Amino acid sequence: MASYKVGLESFHYQWSAAHKPVIRIASGDSISFDVNEVMSWQITQKSKAKDLARLDNAKLYPLSGPVYVSDASPGDDLRIIVEEIETANWGWSAIIPGLGLLPEFKKPYLWIWDLSGARKSGYVKFKNGIKVPYRPFCGVMGVAPKEPGEFPVMPPKLHGGNLDIRHLIEGSALDLPVWRRGALFSVGDMHAVQGDGEVCVTAIECPGKVKLKFELVKGAGIKSPRFTTPRTRGDNASEFSTVGIAPDLMEASKMAVRNMIEYLSNQYSLTREEAYVLCSVAADLRIHEVVDAPNWVVGLAISKSLLP
Amino acid sequence: MASYKVGLESFHYQWSAAHKPVIRIASGDSISFDVNEVMSWQITQKSKAKDLARLDNAKLYPLSGPVYVSDASPGDDLRIIVEEIETANWGWSAIIPGLGLLPEFKKPYLWIWDLSGARKSGYVKFKNGIKVPYRPFCGVMGVAPKEPGEFPVMPPKLHGGNLDIRHLIEGSALDLPVWRRGALFSVGDMHAVQGDGEVCVTAIECPGKVKLKFELVKGAGIKSPRFTTPRTRGDNASEFSTVGIAPDLMEASKMAVRNMIEYLSNQYSLTREEAYVLCSVAADLRIHEVVDAPNWVVGLAISKSLLP
Numbered sequence: 383m384a385s386y387k388v389g390l391e392s393f394h395y396q397w398s399a400a401h402k403p404v405i406r407i408a409s410g411d412s413i414s415f416d417v418n419e420v421m422s423w424q425i426t427q428k429s430k431a432k433d434l435a436r437l438d439n440a441k442l443y444p445l446s447g448p449v450y451v452s453d454a455s456p457g458d459d460l461r462i463i464v465e466e467i468e469t470a471n472w473g474w475s476a477i478i479p480g481l482g483l484l485p486e487f488k489k490p491y492l493w494i495w496d497l498s499g500a501r502k503s504g505y506v507k508f509k510n511g512i513k514v515p516y517r518p519f520c521g522v523m524g525v526a527p528k529e530p531g532e533f534p535v536m537p538p539k540l541h542g543g544n545l546d547i548r549h550l551i552e553g554s555a556l557d558l559p560v561w562r563r564g565a566l567f568s569v570g571d572m573h574a575v576q577g578d579g580e581v582c583v584t585a586i587e588c589p590g591k592v593k594l595k596f597e598l599v600k601g602a603g604i605k606s607p608r609f610t611t612p613r614t615r616g617d618n619a620s621e622f623s624t625v626g627i628a629p630d631l632m633e634a635s636k637m638a639v640r641n642m643i644e645y646l647s648n649q650y651s652l653t654r655e656e657a658y659v660l661c662s663v664a665a666d667l668r669i670h671e672v673v674d675a676p677n678w679v680v681g682l683a684i685s686k687s688l689l690p
Numbered sequence: 691m692a693s694y695k696v697g698l699e700s701f702h703y704q705w706s707a708a709h710k711p712v713i714r715i716a717s718g719d720s721i722s723f724d725v726n727e728v729m730s731w732q733i734t735q736k737s738k739a740k741d742l743a744r745l746d747n748a749k750l751y752p753l754s755g756p757v758y759v760s761d762a763s764p765g766d767d768l769r770i771i772v773e774e775i776e777t778a779n780w781g782w783s784a785i786i787p788g789l790g791l792l793p794e795f796k797k798p799y800l801w802i803w804d805l806s807g808a809r810k811s812g813y814v815k816f817k818n819g820i821k822v823p824y825r826p827f828c829g830v831m832g833v834a835p836k837e838p839g840e841f842p843v844m845p846p847k848l849h850g851g852n853l854d855i856r857h858l859i860e861g862s863a864l865d866l867p868v869w870r871r872g873a874l875f876s877v878g879d880m881h882a883v884q885g886d887g888e889v890c891v892t893a894i895e896c897p898g899k900v901k902l903k904f905e906l907v908k909g910a911g912i913k914s915p916r917f918t919t920p921r922t923r924g925d926n927a928s929e930f931s932t933v934g935i936a937p938d939l940m941e942a943s944k945m946a947v948r949n950m951i952e953y954l955s956n957q958y959s960l961t962r963e964e965a966y967v968l969c970s971v972a973a974d975l976r977i978h979e980v981v982d983a984p985n986w987v988v989g990l991a992i993s994k995s996l997l998p
Binding site for chain 1: 784785790791795884887888891893894943944951960963966968970973975976990992993996997
């Protein structure tokens with residue numbers, strides 16, 4: 383149960399099983415990561431909208447890691463418990479033409495947020511009296527993919543990655559299937575808050591620190607990410623969610639439902655039919671992200687208050 | 691501000707501007723509707739799964755109404771406030787092969803629910819210790835469509851209809867664009883509870899009574915349904931939602947976002963870019979229904995606690 387630190391200098395840009403681990407830990411250990419600004423500090427508090435046209439996209443998504451988890455091997459479940467998140471005192475949101483859900487937005491737009499005091503007040507000021515809740519999480523948490531080679535961070539896949547699941551706040555737990563020996567976990571893309579969908583392609587992007595605890599569930603055999611949220615959210619009940627990840631929202635929805643049916647029937651001794659009906663009457667389909675082309679993430683959430 | 695009653699005998703099956711109104715009311719009036727069982731009482735507490743194969747689908751969706759609202763004309767917003775819902779003491783859920791999200795379910799399945807005591811306890815018992823919350827709403831609320839002719843109730847459209855939006859519980863308000871003189875509102879398809887998506891094609895289907903209040907907003911010019919939920923839901927804040935309705939989830943998502951951008955920029959003096967960013971950081975995309983072929987309903991919800 384050791385505690386470690388991974389500094390700003392320990393990062394990489396692509397997913398690959400070939401990256402040299404920056405640290406080796408055991409199940410039960412935790413790490414405080416310093417997380418770089420998502421454009422590798424090309425955006426600062428002084429940036430203007432016109433600067434967005436000059437960004438070097440090769441420096442997008444610096445990920446802290448990878449972390450080698452001793453004894454992790456394919457077929458295991460790496461559970462990542464989000465213990466603490468601390469954002470910097472500023473962040474940014476942008477419209478970047480060519481990205482985002484709506485093609486009609488053709489001009490770059492940049493908004494710099496003041497995050498100082500947000501943890502205490504619980505919100506961040508926008509304009510005209512509008513304030514958004516402060517609910518920081520990391521947009522990217524993933525392990526090395528099964529396939530050999532290098533892969534961009536943008537699309538999420540079955541190894542996790544750029545899931546942009548806003549529900550992964552402090553107190554939540556993400557389960558990722560392990561595909562490679564040591565798992566090779568990395569984290570990045572901190573967000574001060576985001577809506578389900580992340581429709582314009584950015585949340586409140588910010589650097590910061592995140593403390594994660596790692597637990598290995600040997601031989602769990604999960605095939606997709608899944609996650610559990612703390613009681614502090616929503617209807618004040620913990621939720622369990624499965625996800626589907628696909629280039630089509632309908633296919634992603636089906637995957638999420640199939641994963642939940644498998645989970646509910648296994649865990650609560652239900653037939654598949656009973657589990658399917660339970661999904662229909664009591665579980666919620668949410669579009670977690672619809673902008674990390676070409677893969678979208680749909681989640682199916684069930685309140686744990688329903689379950690014995 | 692009169693109160694009226696519409697009984698079980700006053701119903702129709704298709705959407706059509708040609709239906710004769712069963713009652714005429716004025717803005718501000720309310721009506722208590724008796725709502726028929728969604729299969730016109732072909733399913734009872736004694737039904738078995740094998741009975742599902744013998745259903746007469748021409749008797750699906752008996753809708754109470756239509757209601758003629760004096761002075762309602764195209765371009766108006768008909769606001770329907772859900773004042774009270776009382777379900778019967780039983781309901782049913784089924785897997786009906788050929789319908790629902792997952793084609794691999796090929797056998798009919800039926801579950802009869804005991805709803806007695808559900809209003810008091812707040813939940814409905816399933817099996818193995820599982821209980822689902824009791825949150826009744828009406829799956830269908832709509833007005834006569836713009837187009838001439840008769841239309842089946844199954845797919846929701848811009849006149850509302852089979853929206854299956856689980857959030858339309860007591861205390862919520864649905865805004866529908868008026869397409870025809872008198873609006874010609876009808877209601878049906880009561881559900882004791884449902885998850886976002888209604889993935890197996892049924893919720894807890896039940897007959898019951900619903901009391902609705904009608905308010906006319908003259909010349910509002912809304913083009914799609916939208917709705918507001920009460921404080922009792924979710925994060926204990928009222929939410930405002932726009933929707934998109936389309937045969938493709940991506941298109942429906944875009945419609946919902948465009949409708950919210952229009953609303954936020956108009957109501958809160960934001961540029962379209964600011965409204966788009968606000969959607970990205972603080973509004974949630976939900977799949978309200980993905981089974982009422984061929985049209986799916988996606989909602990974008992923003993907590994009113996964010997707004998001044």
